[in-house]
Every structure is written in structure tokens, then in C-alpha cells.
Amino acid sequence: MRFLIADDHPIFRSGLKSLLNNAFPDSEIIERENGKDAEEAIFNMKPDFAFLDIDMPGKNGLQVCLEVAEKSNTKIIILTMYNDAEMLSKALKNGANAYLVKDNTSDELVECIESLHSGQTYLAKSLRKSPKINQELKEFNAISEKLALLTQTELKTLKLVGQKYSSKEIADLLFVSPKSVENYRSRICKKLELDAKNNSLLIWVLDHKTIIEDFENVK
Missing domain, CATH: 3.40.50.2300 (Response regulator)
Known part of the structure; x- marks a missing residue:
């Protein structure tokens, strides 16, 4: 070694x-x-x-x-x-x-x-x-496990959602159609166990933005 x-x-x-x-x-x-x-x-x-x-x-x-x-x-x-x-x-x-x-x-x-x-x-x-550190570690691991379910494209989409880009703007940045971005968002919400019909995805991303921005260990 x-x-x-x-x-x-x-x-x-x-x-x-x-x-x-x-x-x-x-x-x-x-x-x-x-x-x-x-x-x-x-x-x-x-x-x-x-x-x-x-x-x-x-x-x-x-x-x-x-x-x-x-x-x-x-x-x-x-x-x-x-x-x-x-x-x-x-x-x-x-x-x-x-x-x-x-x-x-x-x-x-x-x-x-x-x-x-x-x-x-x-x-x-x-x-x-330490109970406090234990709790923080559990939360970090739980979020990381959810992020690990995402593909590279889904993770990129998630990060752009956190930067408050619209679906059309994300589509332009990823060189795909707005419909494809909506499909990405739907799959992301399903994997993260979020309601796709409201702002829950954006709220979740903003709550965990630092971890999401640094996360790269995906498929």
C-alpha cells in the first residue's frame, strides 16, 4: 500500500x-x-x-x-x-x-x-x-444514499434546479427538450420520495444544497 x-x-x-x-x-x-x-x-x-x-x-x-x-x-x-x-x-x-x-x-x-x-x-x-454528531452523520448518509440513486443527468438537473433555473433554461443547458427535463424532474422526485406537483423539489434542494453540490458518486 x-x-x-x-x-x-x-x-x-x-x-x-x-x-x-x-x-x-x-x-x-x-x-x-x-x-x-x-x-x-x-x-x-x-x-x-x-x-x-x-x-x-x-x-x-x-x-x-x-x-x-x-x-x-x-x-x-x-x-x-x-x-x-x-x-x-x-x-x-x-x-x-x-x-x-x-x-x-x-x-x-x-x-x-x-x-x-x-x-x-x-x-x-x-x-x-456524540449524539449530535451521530444525528448529523445519519442525516448526511441518508441524503447521500438518495443521491446515489440518481443518474449523472438527473444529478446535473437537480443542481440546476437548486440554482433556480426553469425547465426551459435547464433544457437549453443540457441540450435536450423541456419535456425531457420534466421527465428528469419527475424521476428525481420519485427517487427522492417527493411530491412532483408542488415546489417540494426546489425546497429539498435548497435545504441540502451544500451536500448536493459536492456529490459526484453517481451512476
Whole structure:
């Protein structure tokens, strides 16, 4: 396996590198100290997993995550000292596959890697115990599951609905007929379990706009 560690503290990078080498002896470790270099390394060296700190010079970890999540197969692990719902929510919305805090144990870090390797999302155990964070995570996952039912064209249509384009304007942008857009909207409402006869679709999109705008994992 190939790992990227992006953190502006050399001592922390060294400790994490040692831990990964012990847990995964045949792994390759790449180190970067700022967001810009980390982003370039993800695109050019294609690590299997990338540990990103949030506070880094230049681009922060959340910005890097947003840039690479939809354009790379690298699993993104936000590893930070922030253990609050706001940062967790931003990380998940930006496409992070896991969120760990720096006081997690080495065993949990290994557990995180194994979970991601099997296709799961991982959240630090200390955060999972928080009722507020738990609720936010459930809501995020529920919305993501619904969005995953949409095709690329339906997702594009949904995003344009959120920008308050009319069906005719959406048709012009997608190079299809207004009737086709109405069909897209009808199918979207059915998949999202919304009433197609009122403004429920627009209201739903505006309520979840940030998640929708960042969502790309569709058919």
C-alpha cells in the first residue's frame, strides 16, 4: 500500500510514518508539509490512502479533500485535532472517507485503514459517541444514499434546479427538450420520495444544497 501523510509538523509526520511502517511493513510512505504539495502528490503519485491535516499552509486539508475527492481514487482520511460536529460535517461534505482525531490510538488508525480498504466509511469512536454528531452523520448518509440513486443527468438537473433555473433554461443547458427535463424532474422526485406537483423539489434542494453540490458518486 502507498500512503501520503500531509501535515506541517515534522515530528507528527515522523510518528505517523513509524506507526504505519510497523502496521504495514511493505507500505510506501510519502510525506508533504502543505496542502498544495499534498494535492499534487495525490494526483501524480496516486497513493491508496492520504492522511490530511486540516490546518496546513496554503490550501487546508478540507480544500484539498474537495479538490481531489471526485477526481481521484485515493481514500481521504482527515486526521486533525478538531473533534467538533462542524469540522466533521465539512469533511464529509467535501468527500472525506474517514475522520480521525489526533488523540486516537494506533489500533484505531489501523482499524480505520482496514475499514476503508473494505469500502466502508470510518468515523473516530470518540465522535461516534456524540449524539449530535451521530444525528448529523445519519442525516448526511441518508441524503447521500438518495443521491446515489440518481443518474449523472438527473444529478446535473437537480443542481440546476437548486440554482433556480426553469425547465426551459435547464433544457437549453443540457441540450435536450423541456419535456425531457420534466421527465428528469419527475424521476428525481420519485427517487427522492417527493411530491412532483408542488415546489417540494426546489425546497429539498435548497435545504441540502451544500451536500448536493459536492456529490459526484453517481451512476
